[in-house]
Amino acid sequence: MKAALDRLRFFLISLFRHRPKDWRTSFLQARVHELEQEENADIKYLRWQLTRLRAENTDLRNRGNEVCANAAPLFHLPVEELRQTACRYQVMPLGGGAGWAVVMEHCVFCGCELETVPFRTERDALLYAALLQTAGHRLKNNLSCTRCYSEYLESTELSVE
Numbered sequence: 188m189k190a191a192l193d194r195l196r197f198f199l200i201s202l203f204r205h206r207p208k209d210w211r212t213s214f215l216q217a218r219v220h221e222l223e224q225e226e227n228a229d230i231k232y233l234r235w236q237l238t239r240l241r242a243e244n245t246d247l248r249n250r251g252n253e254v255c256a257n258a259a260p261l262f263h264l265p266v267e268e269l270r271q272t273a274c275r276y277q278v279m280p281l282g283g284g285a286g287w288a289v290v291m292e293h294c295v296f297c298g299c300e301l302e303t304v305p306f307r308t309e310r311d312a313l314l315y316a317a318l319l320q321t322a323g324h325r326l327k328n329n330l331s332c333t334r335c336y337s338e339y340l341e342s343t344e345l346s347v348e
Contacts, residue, residue, distance in 0.1 A: 258318055261314060261321065262314070266309065266310050269310065269313035269317050272313075272321075273319075273320055274320075276290065277289070277290040278290075278313055278316055286307050286308070286312075287305070287307075287308065287311070288304060288306065288312060289303065289312050289316045289319075290302070291304055292326065292330055293328065294330065294331050294335055295329060295330065295331055295335075296338075296339070297334070297335050299332050301330055
């Protein structure tokens with residue numbers, strides 16, 4: 188009898204130990220595994236971005252030193268040489284003789300000035316334009332003034348409303 192009870196006890200213990208998993212437990216384990224994979228993918232992507240940004244930062248620091256080295260002589264140039272150096276930018280007197288301006292944006296249709304940066308002296312404006320050119324700044328050439336844009340809309344019969 189004792190042997191039969193021992194076998195029954197062993198059978199019941201093993202039955203309860205090896206019971207099949209609940210479907211909810213399996214689903215939750217699968218979802219946890221899926222979230223871990225997504226998290227690992229996010230971590231890999233963020234590491235890649237960090238590495239890329241560090242490389243860009245190093246490149247910008249090196250380029251910044253080059254730009255500074257190229258820009259330093261500009262501060263000692265006379266006005267005539269600054270005019271030649273800043274040839275890509277339009278430097279013009281402001282209305283009323285109140286100062287000078289560097290044109291930063293032109294209308295692609297009529298060529299009028301859309302954005303200007305004002306300066307008190309011609310030398311300051313020329314120096315600013317020369318610094319922009321030395322740094323490799325490019326003017327935007329995809330903008331239009333309101334007059335040209337409205338004419339364009341009328342000619343193509345498009346409505347803004």
